[in-house]
Amino acid sequence: MKDIDAKVLSSDVLAEGLIRIILHAPEIACEAKPGQFIHMLVPDNAHVLRRPISLMAMDAAAGTLTLAIQPKGRGTQMICSLKEGDTVKCLGPLGAGFDGKGAQTIYFVGGGVGVAPICGAMDGFATESSCAFFGFRTKNHVYGMTQAPCRVVAVSDDGSIGERALVTKPLLEAIEQKRPDLIMACGPTPMLAAVQKIANDMDIPCQLSLEERMGCGIGACLGCNVKINLPDGTWTYKRVCKDGPVFDSKEVAFGG
Amino acid sequence: MADLSLNLCGVQMKNPIIAASGTFGFGREYDELYDISALGGISVKGLCLGGRMGNPPSRLTETPSGMLNCVGLQNPGIESFIENDLPWLLSKDVAVIANFFGTSIENYCQAAEAFANTGVHMLEMNISCPNVHDGGVAFGVKPESVYEITKAVKAHSRQPLIVKLTPNVSDITENALAAQEAGADAISLINTLTGIAVDVHKRRMILANNTGGLSGPAVRPVALRMVWQCAKKVSIPIIGLGGIETGEDAAAFMLCGAQAVQVGTANFTDPFACPRIARELGEYCDAQKIGNPQEIVGTLKSY
Ligand SMILES: Cc1cc2nc3c(=O)[nH]c(=O)nc-3n(C[C@H](O)[C@H](O)[C@H](O)COP(=O)(O)OP(=O)(O)OC[C@H]3O[C@@H](n4cnc5c(N)ncnc54)[C@H](O)[C@@H]3O)c2cc1C
Ligand SMILES: Cc1cc2nc3c(=O)[nH]c(=O)nc-3n(C[C@H](O)[C@H](O)[C@H](O)COP(=O)(O)O)c2cc1C
Ligand code: FES
Numbered sequence: 001m002k003d004i005d006a007k008v009l010s011s012d013v014l015a016e017g018l019i020r021i022i023l024h025a026p027e028i029a030c031e032a033k034p035g036q037f038i039h040m041l042v043p044d045n046a047h048v049l050r051r052p053i054s055l056m057a058m059d060a061a062a063g064t065l066t067l068a069i070q071p072k073g074r075g076t077q078m079i080c081s082l083k084e085g086d087t088v089k090c091l092g093p094l095g096a097g098f099d100g101k102g103a104q105t106i107y108f109v110g111g112g113v114g115v116a117p118i119c120g121a122m123d124g125f126a127t128e129s130s131c132a133f134f135g136f137r138t139k140n141h142v143y144g145m146t147q148a149p150c151r152v153v154a155v156s157d158d159g160s161i162g163e164r165a166l167v168t169k170p171l172l173e174a175i176e177q178k179r180p181d182l183i184m185a186c187g188p189t190p191m192l193a194a195v196q197k198i199a200n201d202m203d204i205p206c207q208l209s210l211e212e213r214m215g216c217g218i219g220a221c222l223g224c225n226v227k228i229n230l231p232d233g234t235w236t237y238k239r240v241c242k243d244g245p246v247f248d249s250k251e252v253a254f255g256g
Numbered sequence: 257m258a259d260l261s262l263n264l265c266g267v268q269m270k271n272p273i274i275a276a277s278g279t280f281g282f283g284r285e286y287d288e289l290y291d292i293s294a295l296g297g298i299s300v301k302g303l304c305l306g307g308r309m310g311n312p313p314s315r316l317t318e319t320p321s322g323m324l325n326c327v328g329l330q331n332p333g334i335e336s337f338i339e340n341d342l343p344w345l346l347s348k349d350v351a352v353i354a355n356f357f358g359t360s361i362e363n364y365c366q367a368a369e370a371f372a373n374t375g376v377h378m379l380e381m382n383i384s385c386p387n388v389h390d391g392g393v394a395f396g397v398k399p400e401s402v403y404e405i406t407k408a409v410k411a412h413s414r415q416p417l418i419v420k421l422t423p424n425v426s427d428i429t430e431n432a433l434a435a436q437e438a439g440a441d442a443i444s445l446i447n448t449l450t451g452i453a454v455d456v457h458k459r460r461m462i463l464a465n466n467t468g469g470l471s472g473p474a475v476r477p478v479a480l481r482m483v484w485q486c487a488k489k490v491s492i493p494i495i496g497l498g499g500i501e502t503g504e505d506a507a508a509f510m511l512c513g514a515q516a517v518q519v520g521t522a523n524f525t526d527p528f529a530c531p532r533i534a535r536e537l538g539e540y541c542d543a544q545k546i547g548n549p550q551e552i553v554g555t556l557k558s559y
Contacts, residue, residue, distance in 0.1 A: 001288055003527055041525065048472045048525045049318045075318075091527060213314050215325070215524045218288070220281035222301070222330045223316040237310060237330065242285070 001094065001218070002027040005087040009064065011080070016140040018113065019069050019080040020056075026063030028092045034058075034124035035097025035117055035184075035209055035246045038065065039217035041089035042075045043082060050091065051075045052214050052241070054117035054186075056144075065090075068116035068143065094217055095245050098207055100125035103181035107174060108132035108150075109195050111167055111187025112141070117209055119144040121184050126150040131174055135167035135191065168194045180204060184246075189254060196249040206249035212240040219243075227253040258541030259548045260534065262296075264493055264516055265416035265441045267377045269296035269351050272549060273506065273534040276497055276520030277302050277355035277380065277420075278327065282341040283348070286527065294531040297351035299444075299518060300337070302382050304357050305367050307333030312464045317453050322472030322499070323521055324451050326465035329357060329385075334370045346375045353418065357382040360389065361405055365412040372414045379415050381406070384422040384447045396422040396447075399434040406438035416441035418495060423475075423482060424450050432486040444495035444518065445486065446479045472521040473499040480512050487513020487554050501529065503536020506549075513554040 006025035014020035028038060032055055039050040057066035071080040082088055098121045100106070106125055110118035115134050122132055130150040136142050139161035145152050153170045154162040163169065168191070174180075175198070185195045186209035199206030215223035219242030228238040228251045235253060238244065260271035274297035275283070282300050283292045292298065310330025317324050331337070334356065345352050354376045358364035368379055383396030383405060390398075395405045402419070410417050419435040421428055423446040435443050448469025453462040479498025487494055496514030500506055501522045509517045522529035541549050 003289065046321070047318060048321065048323055048521055049316075050524065089526075213316050215316055215323070216279070216285070216527070217524075218285040218527065220285040221279055221316075221325075221524070222281075222310065222327050223325060224313070225310065225315065225327075225330065226313055 001092065003089065003091040004028060006065070006090045008082045008084055008086045008088065010084055011082055014068055015143040016138070017070055018141070018143060019071065021067045021069060021079075021082060023065045023067065023088070023090065024063055025065050025090055028090060029058050029063050029065050030060045032058040032065065032093035033097045034120040036093040036095050037245060038090045038092030039094060039214070040079055042078045043086065043088050044078050047075055049215060050217060051079060052217060054120070054209075055093065056116040056119050057123060058120065068113060070113045091217060095241055096243060098125065098184050098209070098246050101182060101205070105129040105178065105180045106182045106184060107171060107180040109167055109171055109183060109185035109187065109191070110144070111135040111191040112137070114187030114209070115144045117186045118184065119148070122149055125184070129178070133167045133171045133174070135187065136161065166194065167191060168198060171195070172198060175202065175204070182206070185209070193254045196252060196254070199249045207246050208249050208252055209245045210240050210247060210252065211245070214241050217241045229253050258538045258546060260538055260541075261548070262515060262550055265378065267351050267416065269516070271296040271534045271537070272510070272516035273530055273537070274299055274351070274353065274495065274516055274518045275523065275530055276518035277382070279520040279523050282337065283345055284341070286523070287348075289527050290531055293349040294534065295350050296516065296534070297353050297377070298345070299353040299355045299380050300345070301331050302329045302355045302357050303331050303334045303337050303367070304329070304359075305334050305363065305370060307331055307336060314462060314464055316468070317462045319451070319453060319470065320474060322470055322474030324453055324463060324468030324470055325448070326463045326468040328465060334367060338370070338374055342374060342376065351377045353378045353380050355380040355382055355420070357385045359385070360387070361408050364405060364409050368409050368417070369412045376415055378418055379413055380418040380420050380444060381409055382420050382447065384420070384424075394422060394424070396431065397425055399430040402431045403434040403438045406435050406440050410439040418442040418444050420447055421445040422447045423478060428482045429485050429489045432490050436490045436492050440492060442493040442495060443486065443490065444497065445482055446475065446498045449475055449478065471499070473501055475499050476505065480508060483509055483514050484512040484556065500533065501525070503533050503538070503540050506533055506537050507540050507552065510549055510553050511556040515550065515553050
């Protein structure tokens with residue numbers, strides 16, 4: 001974990017409403033693992049909280065990190081306005097990422113901006129028999145498909161790419177064909193909850209990457225806690241920034 | 257290079273920079289970034305007997321130049337802290353301030369007593385908690401109540417007792433005086449200011465607890481004013497906090513009358529904020545030709 005001035009090597013439009021930023025951050029890239037994130041200072045000195053952003057790709061040799069950022073509110077808009085040559089304070093790598101656990105067949109599930117960390121997970125863990133399922137709003141929102149290390153099935157909300165369906169439809173069809181050893185997922189909460197239900201009902205090991213508002217980003221403030229089920233039927237709070245963002249699907253208690 | 261050291265209520269500290277309760281855990285996470293022995297002190301996450309689960313998420317959100325939190329005093333309990341975290345903290349060269357709270361006066365007294373035979377250097381009593389026996393009004397709101405709880409807890413404290421004052425009151429100086437009269441060794445101020453945040457699109461509250469505590473630079477002018485007013489009334493040491501981000505901010509609190517300062521929200525913006533502020537305070541002193549920042553405490557020229 002380091003807090004560094006990362007240099008912006010490039011910034012371009014990855015898809016509709018999504019900016020790709022490549023950072024020169026060798027101290028972070030050399031330690032980073034799929035599913036981890038960085039805590040980025042908003043580059044205007046007007047925001048007291050940093051913004052957590054996942055790693056879409058990391059290259060230890062080149063010392064680079066690739067991010068895909070959706071300009072949502074003020075903070076991410078400012079980050080997305082960074083230009084080549086600018087620097088931005090980044091703390092990372094943070095959190096506990098995905099764990100391949102030596103699985104032979106992994107099904108990856110990504111929705112919207114959640115496809116970004118799944119791309120990182122695919123680079124780290126995809127095998128020939130693995131497959132990814134991506135859900136996008138329209139064909140204009142598509143990214144992460146071209147250099148994928150395994151087969152990718154895309155669906156969309158309007159049918160402009162792939163089927164007009166939720167990503168769980170092709171996922172279920174694929175599971176019927178061949179049961180995977182592991183599922184990794186990141187995306188909007190309704191999608192994660194649907195994937196969780198499928199995995200838990202079928203007793204397939206599954207890892208979900210969660211989001212919560214963050215303060216410190218390193219496990220000190222307990223600001224990012226979410227409810228986690230314990231094996232004995234009770235529950236506890238765990239920190240998305242330190243114990244997660246990736247959790248076992250059996251642990252996650254959606255809806256408070 | 258200025259000497260930043262001080263003696264606060266009999267406790268020697270290398271500098272007047274203390275990490276604020278709730279923003280720094282028990283120091284372990286920040287120690288992964290730098291040796292926390294660089295700080296004067298650490299006020300640990302608010303503790304109570306038996307521990308507490310805290311509030312459901314979302315627990316925080318950003319606001320203009322600040323943030324709101326409703327973590328809800330989640331903590332593993334004084335017992336767990338003493339067993340699992342304190343030995344490690346005491347191995348560091350830093351003053352350990354046990355921030356604690358309770359549910360009743362008796363419970364507060366028991367909490368203070370639980371630290372009796374530990375190496376904890378000071379106690380910091382958070383009285384911003386609701387008193388169930390007083391219709392849920394916080395212990396720290398009415399001066400009589402501040403007096404009563406401070407008097408009782410002081411009798412059960414082995415270490416110097418700091419009373420942490422809430423700013424959500426009509427006249428904070430009355431409460432500062434009440435704490436002093438009841439035997440407090442020092443006061444710290446300010447705790448967070450109560451606020452809310454509204455999601456207009458969903459037409460609902462952002463924080464799951466509805467209300468939260470405002471902190472960060474947005475509260476700094478209010479905190480400075482309160483420290484300045486209290487310093488004119490009490491003679492016990494004051495620890496100032498609220499939105500401190502730089503060494504100059506720390507100096508401003510000291511000019512207003514604080515002997516030491518705490519740094520909270522700034523740790524989130526810059527994880528190295530505490531050691532940086534200590535360094536910057538030294539630079540400020542050098543530039544101002546001050547040997548030790550204690551020389552400027554309460555020397556603010558006013559109109
Ligand atoms: C582990 C993790 C990884 C993430 N990875 C990515 C990514 O790769 N690409 C991407 O575009 N977005 C990602 N997000 C979401 C991103 O952090 C938020 O969109 C962003 O913080 C919103 O900030 P803002 O200033 O634009 O919005 P505002 O609504 O103005 O933010 C106000 C406050 O709320 C917080 N906040 C608002 N929405 C979220 C959210 N969904 N998650 C966490 N905090 C939020 C902000 O950090 C800020 O403190 C990730 C979130 C987490 C927790
Ligand atoms: C996330 C968070 C948790 C906090 N928890 C506590 C606590 O447990 N006990 C306490 O006395 N104050 C707590 N506080 C208040 C701070 O210690 C401090 O009084 C306040 O944040 C003002 O300082 P700042 O502006 O430097 O953050 C908390 C503040 C924040 C932001
Ligand atoms: S953001 Fe502080 S504990 Fe997770």
